[in-house]
Amino acid sequence: MLLSARIDAxxxxxxxxxxxxxxxxxxxxxxxxxxxxxxxxxxxxxxxATAHALAVAPPRDAPAAARRAFAEALRxxxxxAIAWRDREAPEPWTPGAALVLSLSPLEGADDLxxxxxxxxxxxxxxxxxxxxxxxxAPGRTQVAAGFVTYGPRTLLTLTDGAATTTRVLxxxxxxxxxxxxxxxxxxxxxxxxxxxxxxxxxxxxxxxAWCGSLAWCGSLAAAAQRVLARxxxxxxPAETGREAGTVRLxxxxxxxxxxxxxxxxAATDGRGRxxxxxxxxxLDQDTPFAFGSARDVADLARRRDEVxxxxxxxLFARRGLLRT
Numbered sequence: 001m002l003l004s005a006r007i008d009a010x011x012x013x014x015x016x017x018x019x020x021x022x023x024x025x026x027x028x029x030x031x032x033x034x035x036x037x038x039x040x041x042x043x044x045x046x047x048x049a050t051a052h053a054l055a056v057a058p059p060r061d062a063p064a065a066a067r068r069a070f071a072e073a074l075r076x077x078x079x080x081a082i083a084w085r086d087r088e089a090p091e092p093w094t095p096g097a098a099l100v101l102s103l104s105p106l107e108g109a110d111d112l113x114x115x116x117x118x119x120x121x122x123x124x125x126x127x128x129x130x131x132x133x134x135x136x137a138p139g140r141t142q143v144a145a146g147f148v149t150y151g152p153r154t155l156l157t158l159t160d161g162a163a164t165t166t167r168v169l170x171x172x173x174x175x176x177x178x179x180x181x182x183x184x185x186x187x188x189x190x191x192x193x194x195x196x197x198x199x200x201x202x203x204x205x206x207x208x209a210w211c212g213s214l215a216w217c218g219s220l221a222a223a224a225q226r227v228l229a230r231x232x233x234x235x236x237p238a239e240t241g242r243e244a245g246t247v248r249l250x251x252x253x254x255x256x257x258x259x260x261x262x263x264x265x266a267a268t269d270g271r272g273r274x275x276x277x278x279x280x281x282x283l284d285q286d287t288p289f290a291f292g293s294a295r296d297v298a299d300l301a302r303r304r305d306e307v308x309x310x311x312x313x314x315l316f317a318r319r320g321l322l323r324t
Contacts (some may be wrong), residue, residue, distance in 0.1 A: 030100035032126045035078035036144050036160075038069065039099060043122055043146075044156060044167075046073035050106065050120065051154040059112035066106035066120070074101070080127040083135050083283055085251045090132050090283075099143070100127045100134050102283075104251045108219025117151035119221020123255040133282060135250055139276035145255035147221035155225055157183070157259055164263040185265040186231030188295040224256045224291070228263055233292035233300065237270070245269070245271070245287040249280045253289045260291045267291035272293045272301055 046069045053065040068082075074082065078099040081090040085104035093101075100125055108118040123145040125134045134141070146158040146224045154169035156176045164183045167176035217223050236247045246255045257267035257275035267275045270290040278287065290300055 046070040047148040111218040117222040119219040120148040139254035159259040231293040233296040236289035247289040264296035
């Protein structure tokens with residue numbers, strides 16, 4: 001069943017059986033499939049509440065308001081643990097539940113007072129016998145993921161790894177209404193972003209060379225929504241002093257990558273490795289991140305190989321955009 005059709009699902013009754021040690025029990029897989037709808041509905045309700053809070057609360061209060069909205073909506077959710085973006089370790093939640101949830105309640109909040117969009121990112125995986133270890137597995141183990149963009153409209157994008165859909169919030173009813181589905185990305189785009197924090201001019205150079213335009217945005221969710229709709233390429237490069245990258249693998253890159261790939265795009269670490277194939281050493285692990293239309297991401301890899309073979313790499317050398 002398409003994930004976006006599940007957000008109005010009736011919450012299931014939770015069983016108490018625990019999986020056998022060393023494997024994900026078949027019963028937990030089935031329970032997880034049932035629970036996805038209930039958790040997705042709770043996340044949608046929290047997103048609607050967050051959108052309302054952002055409309056009335058001062059920007060400095062927005063992160064706390066979003067955290068409260070999600071904690072309240074997920075109070076009885078079928079998740080064994082929640083890995084909050086600002087916590088070092090997962091928080092135990094509902095004992096015996098089949099799923100674990102990684103959650104960034106509000107990212108890009110620093111730009112709210114400038115009128116820029118903010119977002120929420122989330123990811124669901126089967127808990128298995130070790131809930132904490134489940135968060136660190138490669139992104140292809142995600143059973144569902146998505147993100148919310150808070151801007152002129154509030155958009156909820158969901159994926160189950162097979163298809164990606166987007167819904168828009170009806171502010172009068174508080175419900176998310178489906179748009180055209182499923183989302184299919186253009187194979188290549190006219191527009192793209194190269195995101196370098198602190199005004200990194202190297203990002204501007206790459207965007208000018210590849211796409212001819214650049215839109216600066218601090219919200220990864222908003223950037224992903226834009227790329228889904230219009231194609232192109234978005235870059236989140238490594239930085240001086242942060243050679244491992246700037247994007248959280250578990251909380252940010254993995255859910256976006258699942259949605260992008262399910263919509264026909266591609267997502268890599270800019271070094272030839274698919275984001276969904278990467279396991280994390282810990283919840284804080286960062287990665288460079290390049291995602292977008294499949295041909296544009298392939299062109300990134302081709303250009304990287306060309307400059308590496310030429311023995312000089314203004315984009316990917318030690319002081320370059322994506323370091324090797």
